[in-house]
Amino acid sequence: xxxxxxxxxxxxxxxxxxxxxxxxxxxxxxxxxxxxxxxxxxxxxxxxxxxxxxxxxxxxxxxxxxxxxxxxxxxxxxxxxxxxxxxxxxxxxxxxxxxxxxxxxxxxxxxxxxxxxxxxxxxxxxxxxxxxxxxxxxxxxxxxxxxxxxxxxxxxxxxxxxxxxxxxxxxxxxxxxxxxxxxxxxxxxxxxxxxxxxxxxxxxxxxxxxxxxxxxxxxxxxxxxxxxxxxxxxxxxxxxxxxxxxxxxxxxxxxxxxxxxxxxxxxxxxxxxxxxxxxxxxxxxxxxxxxxxxxxxxxxxxxxxxxx
Numbered sequence: 001x002x003x004x005x006x007x008x009x010x011x012x013x014x015x016x017x018x019x020x021x022x023x024x025x026x027x028x029x030x031x032x033x034x035x036x037x038x039x040x041x042x043x044x045x046x047x048x049x050x051x052x053x054x055x056x057x058x059x060x061x062x063x064x065x066x067x068x069x070x071x072x073x074x075x076x077x078x079x080x081x082x083x084x085x086x087x088x089x090x091x092x093x094x095x096x097x098x099x100x101x102x103x104x105x106x107x108x109x110x111x112x113x114x115x116x117x118x119x120x121x122x123x124x125x126x127x128x129x130x131x132x133x134x135x136x137x138x139x140x141x142x143x144x145x146x147x148x149x150x151x152x153x154x155x156x157x158x159x160x161x162x163x164x165x166x167x168x169x170x171x172x173x174x175x176x177x178x179x180x181x182x183x184x185x186x187x188x189x190x191x192x193x194x195x196x197x198x199x200x201x202x203x204x205x206x207x208x209x210x211x212x213x214x215x216x217x218x219x220x221x222x223x224x225x226x227x228x229x230x231x232x233x234x235x236x237x238x239x240x241x242x243x244x245x246x247x248x249x250x251x252x253x254x255x256x257x258x259x260x261x262x263x264x265x266x267x268x269x270x271x272x273x274x275x276x277x278x279x280x281x282x283x284x285x286x287x288x289x290x291x292x293x294x295x296x297x298x299x300x301x302x303x304x305x306x307x308x
Contacts, residue, residue, distance in 0.1 A: 032077035072101035133165030196233035
């Protein structure tokens with residue numbers, strides 16, 4: 001029983017020592033700041049960013065680096081200690097990039113820097129000596145008949161495309177812009193393998209690929225035999241003249257339209273103002289009727305009756 005109590009007491013003391021060391025490491029903020037100031041100057045140390053525990057005896061404190069040209073970088077100060085220590089030891093002071101630091105692009109080996117489409121007129125690009133895409137071809141034997149047959153089947157070259165090279169090319173063409181999964185191919189049901197403009201390739205690649213000879217489509221491009229477009233040779237012509245049908249329009253006839261009056265103006269005309277004087281409407285005066293003049297003697301008017 002005594003041994004159990006002694007063991008328990010030792011474990012408790014060890015835990016207390018570890019907790020005290022952890023507190024000592026994480027609380028050494030000013031010690032870490034002083035180390036950076038001594039290394040690079042107090043003006044280069046910015047705000048405190050926090051601490052990260054590396055292991056049981058070390059921790060890393062980070063500060064904003066205020067250095068010209070190092071925006072987003074941080075000072076990292078590693079401090080270390082041991083159980084029962086009264087102070088920490090500064091292990092290293094380094095400048096590290098933060099999440100928003102401006103960094104140089106990842107270094108690319110020279111032989112990998114040339115990308116598809118970089119080759120221009122006059123440029124020279126030699127194939128690697130161990131290029132897996134190429135294998136030795138047929139060498140001339142001096143026999144005219146044999147060499148002629150070899151030339152017809154494409155063996156009259158020092159190097160020919162290997163099987164791996166053909167598979168890589170087939171995969172690249174199949175998954176490219178002229179493959180069966182492209183947007184153009186999915187928009188039609190007519191395939192290149194049934195098109196009159198499709199020219200199959202020679203050799204094993206001709207089972208899947210050909211060249212388009214339609215200048216209105218993928219002219220001169222290698223296309224998958226399951227590729228398709230709207231310019232297929234079997235595409236039916238539209239009915240009629242080919243132009244859309246619209247109602248005839250006579251531009252010599254003018255369309256007269258009333259100018260709409262805003263509702264606000266109509267309301268203002270219908271409702272008189274509150275301070276306006278009432279308008280009295282009087283009936284119009286009748287025009288005087290001229291009286292008839294008496295007839296004058298000696299005129300052609302009717303004579304008065306005689307006294308007889």
